[in-house]
Amino acid sequence: MKDKNVLLDHGSGGKRSNMMISDIILPAFDNPMLAALNDSAVFEIDGKKLSFSTDSYVIDPIFFPGGNIGELAVNGTINDVSMCGAKPLYLSVGIIMEEGFPFEDLEIIIKSMGEAAKKAGIQIVTGDTKVVSKGACDKIFINTSGIGVVDNNLNINGQNARVGDKIIVSGTIADHGMAVLAKREGMDFDTDIVTDSAPLNHMISDMLEISSNVHVLRDPTRGGVGTTLNEIAGQSDKGILIYENKLPVKDSVKAICELLGFDPLYVANEGKLLCFVAEEDCDKVLESIRKSEFGKDACVIGEVVEENPGRVFLETLIGGRRIIDMLTGEQLPRIC
Numbered sequence: 001m002k003d004k005n006v007l008l009d010h011g012s013g014g015k016r017s018n019m020m021i022s023d024i025i026l027p028a029f030d031n032p033m034l035a036a037l038n039d040s041a042v043f044e045i046d047g048k049k050l051s052f053s054t055d056s057y058v059i060d061p062i063f064f065p066g067g068n069i070g071e072l073a074v075n076g077t078i079n080d081v082s083m084c085g086a087k088p089l090y091l092s093v094g095i096i097m098e099e100g101f102p103f104e105d106l107e108i109i110i111k112s113m114g115e116a117a118k119k120a121g122i123q124i125v126t127g128d129t130k131v132v133s134k135g136a137c138d139k140i141f142i143n144t145s146g147i148g149v150v151d152n153n154l155n156i157n158g159q160n161a162r163v164g165d166k167i168i169v170s171g172t173i174a175d176h177g178m179a180v181l182a183k184r185e186g187m188d189f190d191t192d193i194v195t196d197s198a199p200l201n202h203m204i205s206d207m208l209e210i211s212s213n214v215h216v217l218r219d220p221t222r223g224g225v226g227t228t229l230n231e232i233a234g235q236s237d238k239g240i241l242i243y244e245n246k247l248p249v250k251d252s253v254k255a256i257c258e259l260l261g262f263d264p265l266y267v268a269n270e271g272k273l274l275c276f277v278a279e280e281d282c283d284k285v286l287e288s289i290r291k292s293e294f295g296k297d298a299c300v301i302g303e304v305v306e307e308n309p310g311r312v313f314l315e316t317l318i319g320g321r322r323i324i325d326m327l328t329g330e331q332l333p334r335i336c
């Protein structure tokens, strides 16, 4: 059953997005770097390995608890460049604005982008601005692309999960999605939920300094931890088992998820990573992540298993097992 037109669900990062990419985009561009479907393309130039990634930000509202579209656009691309183990260096920024957009807001957004870049230790070195007439876009959309260098010995990607690997999440899940939704629903006044948007490049370089057994890194953004684990299970053709009682979710986030009918496993994160690491290095990598200012609540949530290759299972609180599929249906449009 083929869709005739693009639906919001095609932007969810879940099943429909994946189908659109494999049906239309991959065949037309057809190259192995793209087909690897990792957070960034990794390639060599003159014997030097580079990581290159891009992302567009259309979040609504543009100001939300704990952040705004600008810093999100910087942190998000830094993280995608870094998930292959790269050290991100330079970013480009493309901005599309709607006629009438207040300069006051633009200045806040641009300033926060500069601060985010500084915090991550990268530079924004090229860019573009366009203005469209009123109604042709909603306030402001931002694209960022980034480039970084990768140690030639590293091979971290979604195909590398191995049976026995432990799966670490670097902190509480679903914070970003619920912070944005709370704001949208006018419920942000009585919660402490803020976005987790953060640059993870230093966390990654610290863990790679002490371990050469990190196999996969990925940031569970759109589609959440549930969808991201499915992507990795598929790419690696391995089974994944996670434990409900180990999933770190803040009480306030859990409460609002229950109230509004969301499963935290499918809600977007913007400052978290999933790390697949060989069991013998798990403790020291976990300790290293917890030393990062963005990794204090890191914990092990599951492991890679022999059974059910390509699938993700959750062991529930009462000891049953259920399949965790990719996200289907757009539950939170314009979340990033």
Ligand code: MG
Pocket: 039, 079, 080, 218, 219, 220, 221
């Ligand atoms: Mg990503």
